Structure formats: structure tokens, C-alpha cells
Amino acid sequence: METSEQPPDGSGARVIPLRAESARRTRGERSEAGPASPEAPGPEAAEPTGPSVLEESIERLAAFVRRRVDGDYQVDEFGFDPDLTDNVIIPALRPLYRSWFRVETIGMHHVPDVGGALVVANHSGTLPLDALMTAVALHDEHPARRHLRMLGADLVFRLPVLGALTRKQGATLACNPDAERLMSSGELVGVWPEGFKGIGKPFKDRYKLQRFGRGGFVSAALRTGVPIIPCSIVGAEEIYPKIGDIKPLARLFGAPYFPVTPTFPLLGPLGAVPLPSKWYIEFGEPIRTDAHEPADADDPMLVFNLTDQVRESIQHTLYRLLSQRRNAFLG
Template sequence: MRSDSSAQVIRLRRDESPGGDRDHAAEVEHGGGADRDASVVELPTPPASGTGAADPHEPLDRLLTFLRNRLTGDYTVDEFGFDPELTDALVLPPLKLLYEKWFRVAAVGAGNLPADGGALLVANHSGVLPIDSVMTALAVHEQHPQRRHLRMLGADLVFRTPVLGTLARKSGQTLACNPDAERLLRAGELVGVWPEGFKGVGKPFSARYKLQRFGRGGFASAAMRTGVPIIPVSVVGAEEIYPKIGDIKPLARLLGLPYFPVTPFFPLLGPLGAVPLPTKWTIEFGEPISTGDYGPEAADDPMRVFNLNDQVRESIQQMLYRRLARRRNVFSG
């Protein structure tokens, strides 16, 4: 926050007339000499950023901009509930600490992400908790020149969970179903899907980096109908954050969960055992697989859908094998 008395000020004044709780007026005022009263809330407008060295005030400026827009209602939410400003201001910063400091993610092949227009990103899934999907979305945002957001398709369990479901919607996620996927792709969005589902994220440690079945190929038919490219994505490092060595099935059924994992540290160490191991991650974006030659009618041909589904799965598996062959150590990459 700067002390310059000529800084632009946003003044929010509650209507003091009867029933004034309903109405608010906002006015923009220049200069610091205007009279103020107790009914005025003032926030300095962040100064315009320059083109030189990084401004040490930038994080505070972004926060002030976010608060100002929340108070004035000057922000947008799309039909799926996605709030990009809230995502950038509140959701991504703590996740970025995990991304940069804990998992030390190295993103490879970001040049394969389209500059604009729709694309379907298909990735392997692992790690007991779906942290890999969030880190993949952050890799897209951090590496793309336009800071594009990845619109993730999630399981219904996510949206049934209090607080988490609301946060998921506001950060751009939606239910993993073809109608929503196709609407997003036709709108030119980058859409992420993890076809292994719970079979992948909850598989035992002994099956690490072995892709599970990709379901019926719903993602392939969505890409065919919309004509967008499919970008295979491999994530190395997530398999080891919670080495799953067991599953307490009765407890999982009681809690309505697909599994209740047992790791070397959880539940033995309680909450401390829920801290993920600080493995070194590599997220690789592979070469796009074109679907333009298929045509929308191919989405109704089970054999063509299966072939594309299998091609994408094999591409990701080979990317995983190549990346694992280069890895020296689980914690140093």
C-alpha cells in the first residue's frame, strides 16, 4: 500500500435513508483531502504495474484489487460457477507453495498446450488423494503464456462433499460427464480428465505407474464430437506421496468412500500420517493427438472410440516408462 496522497480511492457509502441497508453507492474520488465520515469504507486502488523489476507491493495490490471487486460486485462467474478472480487470489497461492517448495514440480512440454481454443488433457491418476489433478491444473496455469485455467472434470463424490464441492465449482471444476465436457470444449476451454478414476488414485503401491482401465472412452467421444486435440499427460512422483499398502473396506463403506487407505504412516501416526511425502514430480505434456479426421459421427462408433481410447492410454503409459527410466531418485528426480 502506498502513502501517496493523490492515490485513487474507492469510497463505499451506505445509503443513510430509511431502508438504506438495501442500497449501496460507490464513487471514485481523487486526492486525499476530502472529508470522511464513519459510514465510509476506503480501499486504495492498486497502482498500475510497471514494466521494470518486480514490484514488492504486487501481492498486496492483487489482494486489494480482489477485496475491492468483492465489495463492489465487480467480478464474473460463468455458467458452471467458475470464479477466476477468486481462484487466482485465494486458491492458487497456497497450492503454489506445494507445487514449488514441497513437490518441486518440473513441467515439461508446455509448448504442446494450444495458445487458444479447446483441447482435452488426459492424464494418469494416482496418489490416494487426487492431488495430482490439482498440480496438473497449476502446471498448466503457471507454464502457459496466457495463464490459462484447466477446467477439471471431477467425480460426483467431490461435489457431494460440503465446502469442497463449492470450492471445486468456484475453481473451475465440474462433473465428469460428456455434456459438460463438450460444452466446455466448444467454448474453447482446456479441459482435464483422469479416466482411471478411483481405480487409479486408489490403487496399491505395488501397481504404481501401471495404468488402470480407461472406462468406456467417454472422453474420446467428447473430443471426437467437438474436434479438439487430445493432449496426453504423464505425472511422475504422485504415486509415492502416500504408499498405499492396505484398505480398510468396512470403514470405507461406513464413511461412503471408495476406499480407506492404509499407508506406512496412516492411520498409525494420525493427522501427521496424512502429510504427503515430499517426492520430486515431473508433469509432461505430450504431443497432441488430432481428432479432426474422425468427424462427429465417429463418436457413435464404439470401435473407433475404443481405438482412440486405447491410443491415448498407450501414449501415456509409454511417456511414464520413458520418464521413469530417466529418474534417479524418488525425492530428487
């Protein structure tokens, strides 16, 4: 915001900064002395430069803090805070996405620019970083910069701090009523039907899809008539290769498993650093559901067939991506 200094006499006239005044004097002196030589251009010849990246970052941060202090931001009924997501959560994940995992996306044009849709992806990696990287991909790489409203297990929302942040990022409990309300309102919803069976499977079973449950996500898509977009993620299996499970510790902490990897718990906190595998996220051709009636969501055979179709699409894409990959860390 531009400001002007007031003169001592209180007249309210705008005072031109001294730099501008001295620049005018310099130009006047130069005009009296004759034209400047082309070999020594004056200060007025320099083109004005815009704000640096650091200055822009500071301005954005200051504007964000002002909005938070003034309460000038919105949160929807599920707790989603787009202002916090765009300015804090996504930027915090972006270095991991761009520099550490070096994620490449394929088939982004299959994700609609507007309207409800259901992204269904494979789950892996011991910790659910694949869900977070998918959210960053859709926010940064999609032309419409779409927010992914993730469906998560209740265990996630019971965790201190992390549960609240997950809500603010737009996630909600993996249940049909919430999913249907989101998709009916035009949101892009993400689901990982393998659940803990997927992210907690042993490394020897990598890229072998686990059971997709009873197909609740298909029922929700049928009731709302939104397309189902298969999403295949390669690279997440190698970040924490799970070679063991300490079940007594898992029961002690109320977790589905307590993983043992080549670096954890052997290296302590350092073992929590994910290995820098090369990632590929491919969005497949949408499977339409609007040709069916909402009542067809109660047809178990139709739900089973669509669930199997989505699962097979993801599995075949995983095999294809793996056959094209030369190395898990170099791509």
C-alpha cells in the same frame, strides 16, 4: 490512487507535501553554498524505488477484497470463478507445487494457446493432488496461463466446502454433455479416466495404468473436433504409498477406500502430510480428432482404438520418465 490535501481556506489548491518543500529548500541552500562534493551525494541523487513485494501483495489483496465486496467479478454457468481461482486457490497451491513437490513440466508447447482441447492424464496418489498440480502447471507455466476445467466424480461435489471450492476452480461433473459444452466454447478440459481405480490402487501397482473405462472422453473429443493431449505424471504415486485398505471404514464413510499408508492413520493428522516426492508432468504430442466426422463418435471400434492409443502413449511416457529418474525424492 494519489490524493492531495486541501488548504484550510478551502481554495481547492493542491498542497505540495512538506517533504517535497523541504527537499526544495535543501536544494536551494545547497546551491547557495556551492556544488556538493561527489563523495557525499545529496538525497536528490538517490533513484526512486518501486513498491516492495509485500506492498504489491497487500495492494492486490485489497483490490481483491474490494471486488468481492462490490460484486465486481464474474461466475460462468458451471460456477467457475476465475477471480477467486487466480487470487486465492492457485496461490494457496503454489508453495506445494514449487517448493514441496518441485514440479517440472515438459512439452508445454503441445498445449494450444487458444481453443478447446482435452488433456488426458494418469491418476494416482490416494488423494487427487495430481489434478490440482496439473491445473497449477497450466496456469503458471503455460504462456497463455490457461485454466484447466477438470472433470470430476460426483463424490467430489458432494463434499462440504471442498465441493463448492472445486466448482469455483472450474471443475464440473465428468459427463459428456458438460465436457462437450466446455470444449465447444474453447475451454481446456482435463480428465483422469482411471478414476478411483487409479488413485486408490496399491503402491505395488504404481505407474501401471488401470482401465480407461468405455472411452467417453474420446467420444466427446470426436464430437467437438478438439485435440487430445496425453499427460503423464510421475511423482504422485509416492506422496501417500497405499499399503492397505480398511474396507469397513470405507463403507461407513461412503468412500471408495479408506487408505492405510506408512504414516496414516498411525501418525494421526500428521500422516495426512504428503511425502515430498519430486514430480514431472509431461504433455505429449496432441492426437487430432478433427479429421473425423462428429458422427464417428458413435463408432465403438474407432473410440476403442483412440482410447487405447492415448493410454499407450501415457504408459510409454511414464516408463521413459521412470527410467530417467534416479530417486523418487531427489529426481
